[in-house]
Amino acid sequence: MTTDYQIRLDRDACEGVFACLVRDDRFAEASDGLATIGGRQGGSDEDDELVVTFTDDRVAEARQAARACPVDAIDVVTEAADE
Numbered sequence: 027m028t029t030d031y032q033i034r035l036d037r038d039a040c041e042g043v044f045a046c047l048v049r050d051d052r053f054a055e056a057s058d059g060l061a062t063i064g065g066r067q068g069g070s071d072e073d074d075e076l077v078v079t080f081t082d083d084r085v086a087e088a089r090q091a092a093r094a095c096p097v098d099a100i101d102v103v104t105e106a107a108d109e
C-alpha cells in the first residue's frame with residue numbers, strides 16, 4: 027500500500043550509532059559522521075532537521091528505523107492518518 031509520509035531526522039540529536047541504516051537503507055552515513063537520508067525526493071534542511079517527504083510502500087521500514095534509534099532522532103509522520 028502506498029502512503030504519503032515524512033521522515034524527520036534531527037541531526038542535532040543523532041549520535042551516529044547507525045542502528046537506522048540496517049532497518050532502512052535510505053539512511054546513510056554523511057561525511058560528518060551523522061546520519062542523512064538518501065533517495066531524497068525533495069526535502070528541506072532547517073536547523074539541522076532534515077524533513078523528507080515520500081510516497082511509497084516503505085513506511086514500515088522507516089518506522090522500524092525510528093524505533094531502533096536510541097536517541098529518538100527520527101520521526102515518521104503520516105499525512106493520511108485521519109482519513
Ligand code: SF4
Pocket residue numbers: 035039040041042043044045046047053060061094095096097098099100
Ligand atoms: S539510529 Fe539515530 S542516532 Fe543512530 S545514526 Fe540513525 S538517526 Fe543517528
